[in-house]
Amino acid sequence: MRQLLLDIRPIAAPSLNNFVAGANRELLARLRSTAAGEPGPSIYLWGETGSGRTHLLRALAAEASARGLYLDADQVNNTAADTLIAALQATRAGVWLFDDIRLLEPLAQGALFRAINLAAARGITVVAAADDAPRDLPLREDLRTRIGQMLAFRIQPLQDEERLELLQAHAAARGMKVDVDVFDYLMRHGRRDIRSLLGILDLLDEHSLTRQRPVTLPLLREIMQTRLL
Template sequence: MTQNSPIQLSLPVHLPDDETFNSYYPAAGNDELIQTLQISAAGKGAHTIYLWGPVKSGRTHLLHAACAYANDQDRRSFYLPMGIHASISPALLEGLEQLDLICIDDVDAIAGHPLWEEALFDLYNRVTEHGRCSLVVSAAKPISDIGILLPDLLSRMQWGVNYQLQPMADDEKLAALQRRSAMRGLHLPDDVGRFLLNRMARDLRTLFDVLDKLDKASMIHQRKLTIPFVKETLRL
């Protein structure tokens, strides 16, 4: 939702300012997916999109980016991570089809929960009937493998456009880290970036969190990013 939305404010969800399409470095093979998300966020193209890829593969960044893209065009968006489903009610999905863009993350978290599956099935139907809203759903696996028990929901999810998020090569992860650094006004030399790739978990979420820590330490100590400074800061 937009910032003033009562529904968005009632959820423990924050959309990061730095997770946009501009800050996303696409791996080879993901260009069509990103273009499709942008078109849908703008109110054109596919009404339902299913996106899957491993945990920490960048799915959440793309959903945040789609919401930011819609909001920049004065369109109403709503982001819901299903990992928090135990603390909210399926009734939250009622009426969302009146918005312009709905992004539901980690939908596999509600697989096997009848009330949530029914609520999501009803939302798919209302989105299709309403005709103006776009629904983007993400999970860690293909639709057939996430454990959805309601056959009608499986059928609805398979109607739309389906994309697998392609993984990044190490050179692409280095480029993504350097783009993220540059947006913060921080220079990340190639040797330091490769050091992080070799010594840290290689998923982008972990790498970005490490970069945030290094950025803060660099500002506090007024030091450039070097391998000795990184070792000292991260206690490696």
């Protein structure tokens, strides 16, 4: 059995600086203001899976003044409403972030509704995210109305040159040496969403390490063919 090599290459944590903005510069500027503690409205982000919603929320959680509080749908679903509200009342975080809110169960939707009202009373910014436009969210009506009152941004997909920039930055963060033809093949033959592209790039790095082979186009083809089987 092939022995796995320990990969000690540092991976860049999500930040607002390593998010490739593309057509989302206005959104990024707003999030920078929020991270700096400037007053402003609560925000709703939406876009297709792999558009960078979670990256932005985790980056904001790390960079916000007094650190933001990041909660995904599973965390909210698995926390009793009163317990969640008590935790929010106790936290010193100045930004509350809720990811994948379309996946919230009925009781959790009620908890989020209460959290948004509590945040408004305390002058705290809420940033919520999902893959649907506000009006299409499968949530209870009062919560959907609250979300619709937020400043909404649709995360615009990257153009090909921006996707290449992101892939190159991700490879550099992993310490990978990748020729342009490898990136070109990945973008032409891989899935279009960023999550899948980065996933293949990570897998390519892993196979390169464990097999002690350089990152080459033949290795990429081999990996992509295996994934299709």
